Amino acid sequence: MTDSGWHRIEEPLMGTEVSVELWHEDVAQGMAAARAVIAEYHRINQRMSTYREDSEISALNRTAAERPFVTSPELFNLVARSLELGRLSGGCFDITYDSIGALYDLRAGVVPAAGEIRDRLALIDYRSVVLDPAHLTIRFARPGMRINLGGIGKGYAVERGAAILRARGVRHALLNAGGDSRVVGDRRGQPWMIGVRDPRARDQVIARLPLVDEAVSTAGDYERYFDRDGVRYHHILDPATGTPSYGVKGVTVIGPDATMTDGLDTAIFVMGVRKGMELIAKLPGYEAIVVDDDGRLYYSDGLQTPSG
Numbered sequence: 001m002t003d004s005g006w007h008r009i010e011e012p013l014m015g016t017e018v019s020v021e022l023w024h025e026d027v028a029q030g031m032a033a034a035r036a037v038i039a040e041y042h043r044i045n046q047r048m049s050t051y052r053e054d055s056e057i058s059a060l061n062r063t064a065a066e067r068p069f070v071t072s073p074e075l076f077n078l079v080a081r082s083l084e085l086g087r088l089s090g091g092c093f094d095i096t097y098d099s100i101g102a103l104y105d106l107r108a109g110v111v112p113a114a115g116e117i118r119d120r121l122a123l124i125d126y127r128s129v130v131l132d133p134a135h136l137t138i139r140f141a142r143p144g145m146r147i148n149l150g151g152i153g154k155g156y157a158v159e160r161g162a163a164i165l166r167a168r169g170v171r172h173a174l175l176n177a178g179g180d181s182r183v184v185g186d187r188r189g190q191p192w193m194i195g196v197r198d199p200r201a202r203d204q205v206i207a208r209l210p211l212v213d214e215a216v217s218t219a220g221d222y223e224r225y226f227d228r229d230g231v232r233y234h235h236i237l238d239p240a241t242g243t244p245s246y247g248v249k250g251v252t253v254i255g256p257d258a259t260m261t262d263g264l265d266t267a268i269f270v271m272g273v274r275k276g277m278e279l280i281a282k283l284p285g286y287e288a289i290v291v292d293d294d295g296r297l298y299y300s301d302g303l304q305t306p307s308g
Contacts, residue, residue, distance in 0.1 A: 009034045014045050014154055015224075016178030022165060023172040023188055033168045037161040037175060044157045047075065050098065050148050060138060061098075061146045068130075068137035076136045078259075079129065082152055085263040086126035089279060093267035094239035098148035099123035101237055106224050111233055117242040120144065124239045155217055155262025158182040162258070179218040179265070182258040186212045197222075199249035199291050206297060207252075207289055215258035219265035220250035236269050245270045247293055254303075255286035264288070273298050 007030040010019040020037040024030030047056045056075050063069045071079070082095045100120050103112035128141035149156075154177035161175045162182045173184040174192055183192040191210035198204040199220050209216060221244070225234035238245040251269045253261040264286065268276030273290050280288045280300045290298040 005030070007031050007034045009038050011038060011041075013041055014049070014157070014177055015051075016154070018157070018177045019175070020161060020165075021174045022170050022184075024170060029168070030170075033165055033170050036164050036168070040161050040164055041157050041177065044153065044160065047072070048078070048149050048153050050102075050146075050150075057147070057149065064138055065140040065143045065145055068132060068135070068139040070135070070137050073136060076131070076133075076138065078149060078152065078156055079138060079147065080131055080133075081259065082147075082149065082263065083126050083129060083131070085152070085260075085267060089267035089271060090275075091126060091239055092270035092275075093151060093263055094124055094126045095147040095149060095151065096124050096126055096129060096145055097151075097237045097239050097242075098146040099144060100242040101148060101235075102146055104233075104235070104237075106226055106233060106235060109226050109228065109233075112242075121242050124242060126239075151219075151266040152259060152263040154178050154180040155182075155215065155258040155260070159215065159258040179220070179223065180215070180258055180262050181217070182215045183211045183213060196252045196289060197250070200295070206291065209252075209254060211254070214254055214256060215261045216252060216254045217258065217261035217265045218250060218252045219269045221248075222250070236266060238270050247272045248276075248290060249293060249295070250291040251276065252289040253280070253286060254288070255283070260286070 005023050005025050008021040018041050020034050049055050050057055060069045085093045100117055123142055123145045130139040157177050158175040158180050162184050165173050165184055171185040172188050175182045191212050194209045194211055194216050195205035196207040198206050199222050221234040225232055234244045236245050248269050251265045253264045255261045273292055277300055280286055287300045287302045
């Protein structure tokens, strides 16, 4: 779509909708820049999707428990960042959750039995992912372990897309992949306005965030889920239990790096309000909005309206 210098492309990808909207006075250059972002989304999906048997991460999951797997620098670095976030969050963000997460099929309403979860729970442990920076290898210390970058990969994709646009001289853009957005510059003299969805009302927002050159990520129990017998089964698992995390309905994180905001929203969702806000307070430049199970709103200190 092109209109008065604005160019937009949207596609289904990564189990969601991905898009890029940018301003460029030259139509051909603007559309070329937008297509380059979409191509980057596809490249990252091809490399890092566990739903593709031919992806690098699928090959890693098949091999790493048997022998060290030689990775690309890109995958190695993203796994390393994920493990660091695991340490920061006390294991509440854990890419090895897929050791049990792969047993869930939320679209089909399939939940693993309690015995299956119990038998595999020891496989969720980010500390058992062994990195060798000298040789760019990743090894799993426990057979049956799997990793999944779904909690950080979309943020990484829009951050990479933003870098591509800046390299092409684009100064005004909005990139989105599901619940992860990255803005480049402003919207031609105005901030980009990003709405935070009400977790229980699809068409309502609980906050509007004016953003310039920032990222925003949201994790919610309404993204992929089903309800049964009064219980909501959703995709954000608590690594300590192997079952969906409860206590929070939605988390939004704002900050300078979409890879980080994407991982942090999941971490805080699992940590809960108190511990999550304690974590965000330790990270300069990052802020959060949390909606708990009772619908109460919590804002980190930098987002609260000053009194007086």
